[in-house]
Amino acid sequence: xxxxxxxxxxxxxxxxxxxxxxxxxxxxxxxxxxxxxxxxxxxxxxxxxxxxxxxxxxxxxxxxxxxxxxxxxxxxxxxxxxxxxxxxxxxxxxxxxxxxxxxxxxxxxxxxxxxxxxxxxxxxxxxxxxxxxxxxxxxxxxxxxxxxxxxxxxxxxxxxxxx
Numbered sequence: 001x002x003x004x005x006x007x008x009x010x011x012x013x014x015x016x017x018x019x020x021x022x023x024x025x026x027x028x029x030x031x032x033x034x035x036x037x038x039x040x041x042x043x044x045x046x047x048x049x050x051x052x053x054x055x056x057x058x059x060x061x062x063x064x065x066x067x068x069x070x071x072x073x074x075x076x077x078x079x080x081x082x083x084x085x086x087x088x089x090x091x092x093x094x095x096x097x098x099x100x101x102x103x104x105x106x107x108x109x110x111x112x113x114x115x116x117x118x119x120x121x122x123x124x125x126x127x128x129x130x131x132x133x134x135x136x137x138x139x140x141x142x143x144x145x146x147x148x149x150x151x152x153x154x155x156x157x158x159x160x161x162x163x
Contacts (some may be wrong), residue, residue: 007085018085019078021059025087028113032120041119048123049130056131064135072136079132088113088125089155104144104158105133112155117148126157133159 008017016023035044059082063075070078076093083091094106107129114121126143133141140162148155 006081019082023086028088028124029115029121032114032116032124035120044120045118045123048120049127052123052127053131053134056128056133057135058131059128060132060135075136076132079129083109093129104160105141107143107155107157107159109155111153112148115148115150115153117146117155122146125155126159130159137161 006019009015010017016025032044032048035048038044039047056079059079060075063070063078067075067078073095076095080091080093083089089109089112092106092108092110094108096103096105107126109125112125114124116122122143126146130141130143141159142162143157143159146155146157
């Protein structure tokens with residue numbers, strides 16, 4: 001896949017494609033703040049969590065189907081690229097030795113599109129990864145120790161296997 005295939009915008013059709021999939025550009029911060037104000041941050045987080053987990057699993061499965069010989073790391077790198085191209089932020093995923101068992105997967109998102117560590121914003125940024133990793137590493141994962149460091153403009157979290 002060449003650089004021209006990464007992101008495609010057809011002004012005449014009003015169409016944006018990232019890695020071949022159609023996207024809609026929106027103000028993620030405003031959406032999440034509005035969801036939190038409508039139903040409260042706890043309920044908004046649950047709603048977005050369910051959507052994003054499903055989407056993460058679906059996208060990881062699609063990448064796996066398109067690239068059956070790809071390693072887990074190669075698929076993770078494609079998802080990181082999607083985060084970057086879609087404006088989510090600059091994502092770094094660190095999978096320590098033994099992550100298939102009990103060790104936490106570290107997530108850092110520099111300049112995240114949503115500046116929060118709770119509610120709909122937390123779910124928008126991290127639940128997708130929980131879903132994708134659940135598919136790729138064959139288990140159920142959840143985000144813990146979520147922290148937005150305003151002075152560094154970075155969101156950090158641990159993604160751990162559910163017990």
